[in-house]
Amino acid sequence: MKQLFTISIFTENSIGLLNRVTSMFTRRHLNIESLNTSESETPGIHRYTIVINTTLSAVKKLTLQIEKQVEVIRACYHEDSETVFQEIALYKVSTKSVSEENLVEKLIRDNHARILSFQEDYMFIEKTGHKAETQELLEFLKPYGVLEFVRSGRVSVIKPTEAITE
Amino acid sequence: MEAVLTKPVTKTISTTGADAVLKSLIAEDAALVFGYPGGAIMPIYDALYNYQQEVSHVLTRHEQGAVHAAQGYARATGEVGVVFATSGPGATNLITGIADAMIDSTPLVCITGQVASHLLGSDAFQEIDIISISMPVTKWNVQVTKAEDLPKAIAKAFYIAKSGRPGPVLIDITKDAQFGAVDFCYEKCEGFRSYKPVPRLELTQVKKAAEMINNAQRPFVLFGQGVLLAGAEKEFKTFIEKTGIPAAWTLLGLSALPTAHPLNVGMLGMHGNYAPNILTNECDVLIAIGMRFDDRVTGDLAQYAKQAKVIHLDIDPSEINKNVAVDVPVLGDCRESLEQLTTQVHMNSHPIWLERFQELAAIENEQVIAPELAPASADLKMGEVINQINQITEGNAILVTDVGQHQMVACRYTQFNQSKTNITSGGLGTMGFCLPAALGAKLGAPDKEVIAVIGDGGFQMCIQELGTIFQTRAAVKIVILNNSFLGMVRQWQELFFDKRYSSTELENPDFIKIAEGYSIKGKSITERADLAEAVKEMLDHEGSYLLEVHVGKEDNVFPMVPTGSSVADIRLS
Numbered sequence A: 001m002k003q004l005f006t007i008s009i010f011t012e013n014s015i016g017l018l019n020r021v022t023s024m025f026t027r028r029h030l031n032i033e034s035l036n037t038s039e040s041e042t043p044g045i046h047r048y049t050i051v052i053n054t055t056l057s058a059v060k061k062l063t064l065q066i067e068k069q070v071e072v073i074r075a076c077y078h079e080d081s082e083t084v085f086q087e088i089a090l091y092k093v094s095t096k097s098v099s100e101e102n103l104v105e106k107l108i109r110d111n112h113a114r115i116l117s118f119q120e121d122y123m124f125i126e127k128t129g130h131k132a133e134t135q136e137l138l139e140f141l142k143p144y145g146v147l148e149f150v151r152s153g154r155v156s157v158i159k160p161t162e163a164i165t166e
Numbered sequence B: 001m002e003a004v005l006t007k008p009v010t011k012t013i014s015t016t017g018a019d020a021v022l023k024s025l026i027a028e029d030a031a032l033v034f035g036y037p038g039g040a041i042m043p044i045y046d047a048l049y050n051y052q053q054e055v056s057h058v059l060t061r062h063e064q065g066a067v068h069a070a071q072g073y074a075r076a077t078g079e080v081g082v083v084f085a086t087s088g089p090g091a092t093n094l095i096t097g098i099a100d101a102m103i104d105s106t107p108l109v110c111i112t113g114q115v116a117s118h119l120l121g122s123d124a125f126q127e128i129d130i131i132s133i134s135m136p137v138t139k140w141n142v143q144v145t146k147a148e149d150l151p152k153a154i155a156k157a158f159y160i161a162k163s164g165r166p167g168p169v170l171i172d173i174t175k176d177a178q179f180g181a182v183d184f185c186y187e188k189c190e191g192f193r194s195y196k197p198v199p200r201l202e203l204t205q206v207k208k209a210a211e212m213i214n215n216a217q218r219p220f221v222l223f224g225q226g227v228l229l230a231g232a233e234k235e236f237k238t239f240i241e242k243t244g245i246p247a248a249w250t251l252l253g254l255s256a257l258p259t260a261h262p263l264n265v266g267m268l269g270m271h272g273n274y275a276p277n278i279l280t281n282e283c284d285v286l287i288a289i290g291m292r293f294d295d296r297v298t299g300d301l302a303q304y305a306k307q308a309k310v311i312h313l314d315i316d317p318s319e320i321n322k323n324v325a326v327d328v329p330v331l332g333d334c335r336e337s338l339e340q341l342t343t344q345v346h347m348n349s350h351p352i353w354l355e356r357f358q359e360l361a362a363i364e365n366e367q368v369i370a371p372e373l374a375p376a377s378a379d380l381k382m383g384e385v386i387n388q389i390n391q392i393t394e395g396n397a398i399l400v401t402d403v404g405q406h407q408m409v410a411c412r413y414t415q416f417n418q419s420k421t422n423i424t425s426g427g428l429g430t431m432g433f434c435l436p437a438a439l440g441a442k443l444g445a446p447d448k449e450v451i452a453v454i455g456d457g458g459f460q461m462c463i464q465e466l467g468t469i470f471q472t473r474a475a476v477k478i479v480i481l482n483n484s485f486l487g488m489v490r491q492w493q494e495l496f497f498d499k500r501y502s503s504t505e506l507e508n509p510d511f512i513k514i515a516e517g518y519s520i521k522g523k524s525i526t527e528r529a530d531l532a533e534a535v536k537e538m539l540d541h542e543g544s545y546l547l548e549v550h551v552g553k554e555d556n557v558f559p560m561v562p563t564g565s566s567v568a569d570i571r572l573s
Helices: A017-027 A056-068 A095-100 A104-111 A131-144 B017-027 B039-051 B063-077 B095-103 B130-137 B147-162 B175-179 B203-214 B225-229 B233-243 B274-280 B334-344 B351-373 B382-393 B405-413 B434-444 B463-472 B487-496 B511-517 B528-540
Strands: A003-012 A032-039 A045-054 A072-079 A083-094 A114-118 A122-129 A146-151 A155-158 B013-016 B032-035 B056-059 B081-085 B108-114 B140-144 B168-174 B181-184 B219-223 B247-249 B264-267 B285-289 B309-314 B328-331 B398-401 B450-455 B477-482 B521-525 B545-550
Touching: A003 A017, A003 A056, A003 A155, A017 A032, A017 A045, A017 A056, A017 B130, A045 A056, A056 A072, A072 A155, A083 A095, A083 A131, A095 A104, A095 A122, A095 A131, A104 A114, A104 A131, A122 A131, A131 A146, B013 B017, B017 B039, B017 B147, B017 B175, B017 B181, B032 B063, B032 B434, B039 B081, B039 B108, B039 B175, B056 B463, B063 B081, B063 B095, B063 B108, B063 B434, B063 B463, B095 B108, B095 B130, B095 B168, B108 B147, B108 B175, B130 B140, B130 B168, B140 B147, B147 B168, B147 B175, B147 B181, B168 B175, B203 B285, B203 B309, B203 B328, B203 B334, B219 B233, B219 B274, B225 B233, B233 B334, B264 B274, B264 B351, B274 B351, B309 B334, B351 B382, B351 B405, B382 B405, B382 B450, B382 B477, B382 B528, B398 B405, B398 B434, B405 B450, B405 B477, B405 B487, B434 B450, B434 B463, B463 B511, B477 B511, B477 B528, B511 B521, B511 B545, B521 B528, B528 B545
Parallel strands: B032 B056, B032 B081, B081 B108, B108 B168, B140 B168, B219 B247, B219 B285, B247 B264, B285 B309, B309 B328, B398 B450, B450 B477, B477 B545, B521 B545
Antiparallel strands: A003 A045, A003 A072, A032 A045, A083 A122, A083 A146, A083 A155, A114 A122, B013 B181
């Protein structure tokens, strides 16, 4: 049975390594749902967070193959219940349509969203949450015209207190 | 208190990047390089000119020839094979060989030239992104754009190529890095944090494995190249002799145990022997040592050894449970694992179980082997040619094979007494591998007889390397088993595609005349009466020699496990 897994990969910061890691997915005909990379709490060690919808057996094998790559320090996978995760979404909407309906306050309060910038023509809203939550706000705003929308890759930390980078 | 120096002071020498490459190779004892020059690697070739005493270079006739020769060298010697090629097409021509080395765990360091760094990404002449292209087929690769980074990159490359599960690495060096200045100082790499080549052996796992083996009634060992790569031939032999367990080999495990050993029960897989395939599905404990359950070995996984408990000794954690579910994994270098395991297993023997192997071997002998080695047909059979070679070499030659029918027959019938004497393209199945690999093997092991057994199809895939054999005077003995067909494909067409021989028949040139053009002596035979003398003449001849043997055009290789079938459904005809 397929389900969502978050794969966390700790790596050296070297050119082309992301390509090497993603090619492990390509080769197995696995699609990446989302991907984020950033430096971890340890300087010089980068952390990739990759979300994938696949079977437990496939993610186990994939993670071992990724960990085998030279310059990958560690790779592990977790189910959603084992991690705390967030995504960030940015929405660009017409100031006129939103303010005409007097929606701004409701929007902010009901959605725990915030306004990043307010221009005469456009406003920029930010919301952080799980995909379903940022999607909900998107659906809410659609009737008023969403000019641009972007959602980041998932960032996630693991719940158990295991030290993931030693 | 006096100051104590913990490390000797290494003197640095100001030089160029290209010179640093050569100095680094010398520091790694890489005395032989296979390659082909071109624009972007010219500074390195120019530096090479200064080191002709220390580093020999073999100019192949194609970059694919260079990389296969380096593979042959690595497989015969256990050392790292080194390859030079230029940018663009030079680099892309290496890819097949690199992929072959990757899947067959062969240590290579490939050095490619690259356009100057200011031209990267500009579609410059002979610019290709070889880093991205080679990524899925290298164990590690890196592009170096500064001369100062070269010694460290090369040290890392050699370390990665040969440690743990070996594999090919590629270093792409821009032309400006080759010309650039570097204060040369070389330190061999001894490890770094993001690479753990050998997992720590867990003694609790060894204990579990030993208990399972001690309680087994019908234990069966499958061994692969891991035994050779670990240099564990002796430990392996001690282990099976103490436990009395029959052992069968994968294509790449061949030569790790002498073929005449009483516990050697033959070859696994698609064209392997009858007994080990059938009895895979009757054993109670399956002990896999340094092998990876390739689909050509297992046939249909859903019907593979389901009755057995599985113990898997391997150095690569990602191999455990990859294809076959394992009950007791034993991670580690198999020399150490086997040493530990042998101390904990009981002295044992399994005469009734071994008898089962002998019974089935007798059936195969009667129906397949005897008719192959002493045929009633007028046409020569591939097996009898191999058998004739055995009569003289007595299992002490290096056998290099290509891919196809001749490969299966040669590996099935050749006798082996010494380890690292079987060189073939197993995982990738690369036609064209044999001729250059045999050249590399001969240069690596000049005191050994090297026999390249090759089909008429594969011979023509790297036929240009006859030029390199000629120029190096390497005394490679070439045996073409010529059936004027791409024989294995034809066999499948016969068995599974209603004999529709689509594009498999070859109209071949006069191979002896071609060899003559390269001053390689040759002979072509068709008659059985001429076989013994022709083989003797070839092996007695001092230099390289080409023996073409016309064999039955439509002979098939049996036994055979058809694709998708269970190993127990192996066919004898």
